[in-house]
Amino acid sequence: MKYLITGLGNIGDEYANTRHNIGFIILDAMASKSGATFKTDRYASVAQVKFKGRIMVLVKPSTYMNLSGKAYRYWLEKENILPENSLVVFDDLDLPLGTMRLKPSGSGGSHNGINHIIEITQSINIPRLRAGIGSDFPKGRQVDYVLGRWNSDEEKILLPRIDMAIDMIKSFVTIGIDRTMNLYNNK
Secondary structure: OEEEEEEOOOOOHHHOOEHHHHHHHHHHHHHHHHOOOOEEEOOEEEEEEEEOOEEEEEEEEOOOHHHHHHHHHHHHHHOOOOHHHEEEEEEEOOOOOOOEEEEOOOOOOOOHHHHHHHHHHOOOOOOEEEEEOOOOOOOOOHHHHHOOEOOHHHHHHHHHHHHHHHHHHHHHHHHOHHHHHHHHOOO
């Protein structure tokens, strides 16, 4: 079985370790723990991780956040993976910092990356792992907040949750989305 795991973020040093790049951060940690390395390829940096007989194709789009659907669709088709065997990992302002929530489908809300994936695929049935980044910013400062770097207090909350997100991804590919949601969504 093969799975596409797409972490959303923006390429470039100016975006490294920003809240908006939590998808990249989680996939980087997963690859590192598995001894995999990312290689630059078409529309993305790509790595492969094997776990319990499954192959996970980890994709970090190089198309920038607002065009994430281009990379997602390309790698889904190139690897011949069904959408239900894909998982998109991204930041979510509507969840408290450190909350990890798996969801099988739905709208993209205000998130341009997942909205572009929905637009490109013409489907809301895209499994996703939403990583809560909180919404502790003054009115009108959302862009500065999501493109801002983590402070030390946030990192203390976030670091153990990255490990949980990796466990959730591994659970998704082995026991499926429903059982994984039951195990993790309220932790």
